Amino acid sequence: MSFRKRSVNVGDGGGSIAKDKILSTGTRPSPLDGRPTTSTGTRSLDSLLAGHAGLVLGNSLLVEETGTTDFSGTLLRYYASEGILQGHHVHVLGMHEGWARDLPGLSGESSSIRTEEKRASDEKMKIAWRYERLGEFGAGARDRPFSNNTTSASQTQTVFCHDFDLSKRLVIPSSAQIQFVPASARQSLDFTDTELGISPFTTFLNHLATHLSAAATAVHRIIVPSLLSPALYPPQGSKPEYVLQFLHALRALLRQYPANLTAMITLPLTLYPRITGLTRWMELLSDGVIELAPFPSSAIPIKAASNASTSQEEPPQGMMRIHRLPVFHEKGGGGGESSGFGDDLAFSLSRRKGLVIKPYSLPPVEGDEETPQRGIEHDHGKATKVDIEF
Template sequence: MAFRKRNVALKRAPSGETNDNALLDPSSSPPATPATASASNPPTPGVRPSPVDGRPTTSTGTPSLDGILAGHAGLPLGTSLLIGENGTTEYATPLLRFYAAEGVVQGHKVHVVGMDEVWGRMLPGIAEERGSGKKREDAKERMKIAWRYEGLGQFESARGASANRSTAQADGSSAEDAALFCHTFDLAKRLTLPVGTAINYIPIPRTTSSPFAAILQNLQRQLALSLPNTVHRLVIPSLLSPAIYPPHSPQPSSVLQFLHALRALLRQYPTRLTAIITIPLSLYPRSTGLVRWMEILSDGVFELSPFAVSLHENLATSAGATKDEERPQGMFAVHKLPVFHEKGGRGGLEGLGEDLAFTLSRRKFVVAKFSLPPVEGDTEAQEAAVREVSGGSAMPRKEELEF
């Protein structure tokens, strides 16, 4: 028989006390309740554990981008992303705005390098979900026994290159709770910044030999003065662009030293700091050694390659395209993902071998799988494409009905 009562937590003895009876006597002091433990360590807004290895992650503000980050369903804290863009377009700018807007909504400290308050006033607003009241009522009427299986299904969709919002947690939380992790933004709206908003605009000095030293000092000061549970987001648009940075900035001794120091800060604050950087690949191609070293010093590397105007028109007028199908504007290449190489972590890399494309509408940015439309005149391939888009609800052919 047991010599102590059941369902009673053991009490930890004070430091320096080795009385065994105090450990076994539940009446000496009340046990700690879960409510007390949670109150001592409140959860950080906008941060949740990764379904892969449990490391803390935060959302980039783009659900489809969260879904391809090595299965973490978000950007792991203490990591950085480097996004290169070919051509003279600005498709990478909405990704930065979503990332900053998500940080403002979650109450994180956002640092923007080289931009002023005008850039902050252009952040997208939160989209209004149609029929949200009806969805909440339907969610409440669901069977209680299926909530764990529903969470597992949502996790599996987030591990691959899914374009849907990754809205599930390891403990099977509902979509309403997970929506607080990643909001849906609308580029046609503007985010109303609260009074005393947490946006720090870091100017780029053009008089010193290296402008990156002042940027690092500003960031280090903000990290040291903030609370221990404050999450910081660093936004660096158009790194090394001649329109923003002085002419001597592209020197390897300057920019590589900055990225190396930024990587050290990310490792020093593994639960408080993330960064997203964009770079114009038309000025600094990936074939150069400078950009290769920049990619090595970054945890995740993506590339945006917009389509030519003629190719985009061909995709829009293709016979295999449907009316409701959104036309992609370019290819989205994944060169590197934020996984723990030095610790042996692999992450979820399923589905990343396929081609990805991005679509930017006047309201949202979506990354999804890409496939060429069927050739005009190929009736069988066109019908197969229509069945795939409609979910297999198209009418079968006559040959399929014959026995």
């Protein structure tokens, strides 16, 4: 027969182990293998990332886009807004501070629901805290704050991906850690070749190394919009010895900080198509690669738009192709045949729902709806309900 001291709590021995496994704000373990993941700000994109229900920390995602649209830029804004709301450090390359003014704000429906839930929980705590332990002998005051702390901690950790509204603008708090780094140290207005030997990404890499070493426990998000676009980057940035070195160094930082760093990069395929060797190498240096192929405005059928309006669904605005998924687990993952999506994925962008990725299906042909009605006829005219029933 074993004896133990009654004043010692049985659960105290595992307290230190539970504290070591506490994840950062805005992260949660993967349902496949427990890796820490964070949200991209788009729920449908999170569900496609190899079954991890989010972007695994320590990995990068390359979003390619054809044409002159900016759907990939919208994904970046969702990614940045989610990072700001979660208190993450956001580092943007090549953009100025005005880019943050166009970040989407929180949806009114989600905020009102969250306010009602908080109000209901407050009322429940206010009424029931006096009576929930009534009649229990030996219930001391030591147990009460523990239950309250658990409730508050669970409420703060429930929001993994927020709902955004494109018609609203995010109010950036003063404590937000968002920083903008130009692509080069200074912009040359002459036509001399004095800076051809300097990489335009060196300043950004030094900035990342400094902030990662200073705040090694925080979660950092790297945003690289429209990589190698001549509107944002100097001409020498498109040289393979510069851009590939940048991606190599970025990959090294992701492996050095596997639990604190993620990156999302966009690339215009119109300027750098996938048949070129440079784009292929950029894809090899990225952990995940997806491609957005928007439809021309004249290719979206009017009948599909009318059917979508009645069923409260937006018509597809383009196709999405998955070329590579980050950390594809041996148990299987999202996308492909395992999740039922197949290779035909379409996306649509709306004001409240954001960018939604779903399986692509062709709209019905106009003659298909009238064919069943024409076939049900006999000598005395059209068939009635009594004639159809057996």
